[in-house]
Amino acid sequence: MKHTISVLMENEFGVLSRISGLFSGRGFNIQSLSVAPTLDPSISRMTIVTSGDEQILEQINKQLNKLIDTIKVIDYTSEGQPFVERELALIKVNAEDNTRAEVMRIVDIFRGKVIDVTPKSYTLEMMGTPEKVNAIVEILRPIGIKELVRTGPVVLGRGAKGWKSA
Amino acid sequence: MTGSQILLECFKQEGVDTVFGYPGGTVINIYDDLMKSEDIQHILPRHEQAAVHAADGYARATGKVGVAIATSGPGATNTITGIGTAYMDSIPMVVITGQVPTPLIGNDAFQEADIVGITRPITKHNYLVKDVKDLARILKQAFYIARTGRPGPVVVDLPKDVQIAETDFEYPEKVELRGYKPTYSGNVRQVAKAAKMIMQARKPVIYVGGGATLSDADKELLKLAEMIQAPVTTTLMAMAAFPQTHPLALGMLGMHGTYYANMAVTNSDLLISLGARFDDRVTGKIATFAPDAKIIHVDIDPTSIKKNVRVDLPIVGDLKDVMKKLVKELGENKSELKKLSKELAPWREEIDGWKKSHPLTYKQSKSEIKPQFVIEKLRELSDDDAIVTTEVGQHQMWTAQFFKFLQPRTFLSSGGLGTMGYGLPAALGAQAAFPKRQVIDISGDGSFQMNSQELATLVQYRLPVKIVILNNNFLGMVRQWQQLFFDKRYSQTCLELPIDFKKLAEAYGATGFSVSKPGEVEETIKKAFATDGPVIMEFKVSREENVMPMVPAGAGLNEMVLAS
Numbered sequence: 001m002k003h004t005i006s007v008l009m010e011n012e013f014g015v016l017s018r019i020s021g022l023f024s025g026r027g028f029n030i031q032s033l034s035v036a037p038t039l040d041p042s043i044s045r046m047t048i049v050t051s052g053d054e055q056i057l058e059q060i061n062k063q064l065n066k067l068i069d070t071i072k073v074i075d076y077t078s079e080g081q082p083f084v085e086r087e088l089a090l091i092k093v094n095a096e097d098n099t100r101a102e103v104m105r106i107v108d109i110f111r112g113k114v115i116d117v118t119p120k121s122y123t124l125e126m127m128g129t130p131e132k133v134n135a136i137v138e139i140l141r142p143i144g145i146k147e148l149v150r151t152g153p154v155v156l157g158r159g160a161k162g163w164k165s166a
Numbered sequence: 167m168t169g170s171q172i173l174l175e176c177f178k179q180e181g182v183d184t185v186f187g188y189p190g191g192t193v194i195n196i197y198d199d200l201m202k203s204e205d206i207q208h209i210l211p212r213h214e215q216a217a218v219h220a221a222d223g224y225a226r227a228t229g230k231v232g233v234a235i236a237t238s239g240p241g242a243t244n245t246i247t248g249i250g251t252a253y254m255d256s257i258p259m260v261v262i263t264g265q266v267p268t269p270l271i272g273n274d275a276f277q278e279a280d281i282v283g284i285t286r287p288i289t290k291h292n293y294l295v296k297d298v299k300d301l302a303r304i305l306k307q308a309f310y311i312a313r314t315g316r317p318g319p320v321v322v323d324l325p326k327d328v329q330i331a332e333t334d335f336e337y338p339e340k341v342e343l344r345g346y347k348p349t350y351s352g353n354v355r356q357v358a359k360a361a362k363m364i365m366q367a368r369k370p371v372i373y374v375g376g377g378a379t380l381s382d383a384d385k386e387l388l389k390l391a392e393m394i395q396a397p398v399t400t401t402l403m404a405m406a407a408f409p410q411t412h413p414l415a416l417g418m419l420g421m422h423g424t425y426y427a428n429m430a431v432t433n434s435d436l437l438i439s440l441g442a443r444f445d446d447r448v449t450g451k452i453a454t455f456a457p458d459a460k461i462i463h464v465d466i467d468p469t470s471i472k473k474n475v476r477v478d479l480p481i482v483g484d485l486k487d488v489m490k491k492l493v494k495e496l497g498e499n500k501s502e503l504k505k506l507s508k509e510l511a512p513w514r515e516e517i518d519g520w521k522k523s524h525p526l527t528y529k530q531s532k533s534e535i536k537p538q539f540v541i542e543k544l545r546e547l548s549d550d551d552a553i554v555t556t557e558v559g560q561h562q563m564w565t566a567q568f569f570k571f572l573q574p575r576t577f578l579s580s581g582g583l584g585t586m587g588y589g590l591p592a593a594l595g596a597q598a599a600f601p602k603r604q605v606i607d608i609s610g611d612g613s614f615q616m617n618s619q620e621l622a623t624l625v626q627y628r629l630p631v632k633i634v635i636l637n638n639n640f641l642g643m644v645r646q647w648q649q650l651f652f653d654k655r656y657s658q659t660c661l662e663l664p665i666d667f668k669k670l671a672e673a674y675g676a677t678g679f680s681v682s683k684p685g686e687v688e689e690t691i692k693k694a695f696a697t698d699g700p701v702i703m704e705f706k707v708s709r710e711e712n713v714m715p716m717v718p719a720g721a722g723l724n725e726m727v728l729a730s
Contacts, residue, residue: 010345014294018286025287055472062469068291068311071345 002031002051003077004085004155005060008163010069011037011044018067019046028052028060032152043071047154072163082158088125088151089133090115094144095122103143110136121146129153169298169329170195173262176305178205179337182233184224184598185209186217190237191277192264195329209598209627212619214241216591218248218261219617223592225257226578227553228599229382231312232259238266239277242323243284247585249319250288254582255403256380258317260308267327268296282323290318298331303338310341315348316467317380348466352483352491359479360438360462361495365506367436367460369513370396373419376403376581377441377465377485384408384574386489387440393496395507397517399427401442402562402581406571416517417526420448421717422563425524428723430517434459441465441485444474445582454722464488524715524728526567534708535684537561537636540691541568544606544634547691551576552604553596557589557613560642563713565608587616590633594620597629604632604695611637611661621674624700632694633702635667638709646712650727671702682706 009015016035023030031049038045050060057078064073076083095103096119103122107114110132116123126136130153137148157163167175173196177185184207189197200208211217214236221232232252236245242263252259266275282294291311293304301324308320364370378387384407391398391414398408399416408415416427431437437459442448449455452475460478463471464485471480481488496503528538541564548554554569555578556562562579571577578596580588593607614635624631645659671678677697679690687705694701715726 014282014286017283021286058472059469066467066469068343068346 001053001057001077002049003057003075004083004153005048005050005064006074006076006155006163007046007048007064007070008038008072009044009046009067010071011042012069015044015069016046018069019048019064022063022067023050026059026063028056032150034152034154047152049153074157074163076155076157083155084158085129085153085155086127087130087133087153088127089137090149091124091126091137091140091145092147093122093124093140094120094146096120099143103140106136106139112136167335168195168199168332169301169324170199172298172301172333172335173305173324173329174199174203174206175335176302176337177233180231180305180309182231183207185233185235186211186220186224186595187235187262188214188217188237188241190241190264192238192266192326193235193241193262193329195326196235196262196264207598209594209623211591211594211623213617214244215248215587216594216617216620216623218245218259219251219585219588219591220595220598221259221261222248222252222257222588223555223578223595224599225252225259225595226379226592227575227596229575230258231309232257232595233262234259235262236264237277238264238281239279241277242279242281246284246288247583249285249321251580251583251585251588252319253288253290255376255580256317257319258313259319260312261319261321263321263323264329265294265323265325268325269327271325281321285321288319289321290316292321292323294323295325295328298328298333301328301333302335306338307341307343311343311346315346349482350466350484350487352464352481352488354491356479356481357488357491357495360481360492363436363460363462363479364394364438364496365502368509369434370394370436370438370510371416371430371434371459372396372398372438372440373401373431373442374398374404374407374440375401375442378404378407379574381441381466381485382574383441383486383489386486386493388412389493390489390496393493393503395510395514396438397430397514399423399431401445401448402566402579404442405566406574406577409572410570411572418566419723420445420450421719422567422713422715423717423723424526424567425715425726425728426517426520428717428726429520431456431459432722432724433516437461439463440489443470446474449474449723450717450725451720451722454724528711531708532684535682535687535705537638537705537707537711538564538568539684540634540636540687540705540707541565541608543687543691544608545569547688547695548606549604552606553578553593553600555579555589555593555596555605555607557607557609557616558584558586559610559613560646560711560713561608561610561613561636563643564636567713569608586613589613590617590620590631593631593633594623594629597624597631598627601629605630606632606634608634608636610642611635611639611665611667612641615665618670621671621676621700625675628699630698631700633700635702635704636707637667637704638707638711639664640709642711643713645710649710649712651718667702667704671700676700676702678702678704680704680706
């Protein structure tokens with residue numbers, strides 16, 4: 001089962017490799033990972049999407065907590081905590097005479113943006129849940145995607161409370 | 167103060183009296199300051215791996231944090247096996263490595279290695295110190311992390327320019343790590359539940375691991391076992407945590423455990439696991455491991471719990487604390503305890519039956535020295551508090567089986583990583599900590615040669631370690647597997663070159679004995695123990711003796727091979 005986990009860590013060099021080394025060394029799977037400093041610059045926040053059975057997820061959780069640099073681990077999926085989730089994708093798609101209008105229509109439907117234009121291509125900005133990003137990718141695929149980059153999802157728990165009081 | 171002076175000052179503050187290390191270009195400043203220090207004894211082994219094993223042996227024998235120093239590059243990479251060994255067995259240790267000056271880091275400089283990157287998966291934590299202002303804080307944290315919670319090795323990589331740089335020295339009084347707060351106190355409600363489960367059990371087994379030694383909980387363990395009159399089986403790491411001559415002792419369980427320990431675990435209805443981690447060498451096939459037992463698992467490291475087996479009652483906490491609470495809880499109802507002890511009588515009888523029908527044994531010989539016989543004689547002739555180290559292989563298993571350990575911290579052996587070459591330097595470290603106690607390294611001819619250069623260190627520092635080599639001219643344990651599972655195809659396990667170990671000892675200025683007749687064993691051991699300084703006792707033993715009984719890899723504990 002797919003799990004989305006937030007990890008708050010000391011913002012020290014080498015922390016990313018501690019986490020990625022933990023996952024590769026123990027054979028845990030990483031579907032996506034994104035990381036950046038938080039409001040408090042001494043803390044980094046990482047969002048990891050992983051999968052595994054209940055026992056593996058319990059180990060992932062415990063092993064992440066065991067790292068000295070880990071301050072807090074929140075497994076939104078296990079805790080059943082409602083959360084909001086967004087991912088950003090940049091998509092360079094073929095846009096020649098016969099497809100330019102079609103691509104624009106698709107962008108409008110998905111509420112994306114065109115952020116770079118050439119006579120032969122559009123580069124699109126698409127933000128939404130990973131499922132929504134998947135959907136536009138599938139729709140655009142037959143038209144011809146030249147290049148695609150995705151950030152992997154970032155998440156926050158719903159409601160008024162921040163992680164410190166969660 | 168300079169960085170290197172700060173390092174030594176921090177050692178002093180942490181109560182470090184002995185360090186094991188090897189100088190080199192990037193630690194030369196530390197060594198210069200070390201020369202002026204009167205508080206710290208420095209021991210120079212002949213290989214950085216041995217320095218780390220010696221610090222490990224020192225830590226296991228004393229319970230204190232072991233300290234090792236190595237230079238950058240090859241010095242640092244030589245420490246890896248030592249660090250991995252300590253990590254797998256949760257041994258508190260701080261390893262200081264020199265590093266090239268910070269401006270050169272990443273340039274493939276001479277003797278540069280990314281030791282923080284290399285040791286990341288085999289340390290509890292590690293640091294690269296980039297600013298001398300951080301040094302005192304980092305060292306304080308390193309020692310704190312190494313010895314608290316589930317202990318482990320911590321590497322501090324110290325670039326040369328940081329050792330030279332100056333700053334005001336102030337040793338922080340407190341450690342503040344917002345991400346590291348080990349749970350010491352066991353949950354009282356969970357402990358009460360455990361007590362209830364124990365009172366209801368009819369076939370309980372206490373299964374003890376290295377955690378009992380690490381938390382110095384041997385007295386509590388003895389109390390608990392005697393209170394409920396339940397049998398106690400120990401892992402390799404815990405052989406000395408429970409007196410092996412005690413009527414409740416079942417000896418070791420697992421692959422080369424006793425028949426009765428494995429049968430007791432297989433037939434138990436409650437397994438009380440104390441500071442053990444259900445290693446694959448202990449459990450055998452998981453599906454048939456203690457199939458009818460409820461499992462209580464006490465461990466300070468939450469990741470150990472439910473990692474390999476299902477657990478009915480987890481308790482996270484320091485073993486000593488949890489057992490104290492458990493003994494108190496159980497002790498509140500004396501009459502119930504008496505009843506329990508009576509209820510368990512049939513279980514103890516069943517176990518006694520297994521003990522009688524399948525004792526640990528071997529066939530004595532009049533012409534050849536049996537390795538097991540040497541171990542029995544060593545126990546008989548050594549002090550109760552003698553510290554025994556081993557290398558890895560057949561001799562290690564025979565020691566675990568036949569050397570009846572009596573006191574905690576007297577058996578030092580590489581359990582998790584299974585490191586050949588561990589025993590001699592570990593004995594060196596233990597002897598440095600306890601110059602007056604008997605220290606014995608039991609080894610095989612294969613393992614001994616992995617760190618035999620340490621004979622020089624023993625002689626130089628007058629460390630009177632007694633080395634026993636059970637010489638069968640084989641890498642015996644692998645040969646045993648080849649005999650049993652590969653139709654006797656002895657691929658690369660015969661050490662064909664006969665080595666004169668007596669002469670080797672003498673070449674280093676130590677004493678050597680070499681015997682091949684059973685009648686000479688006792689006399690040789692007595693002579694060796696009476697000799698000052700380090701001694702090698704070489705026993706030319708029965709070449710194809712096997713460690714029995716045995717659970718073949720992948721089989722269940724109830725599928726033991728009893729003899730070959």
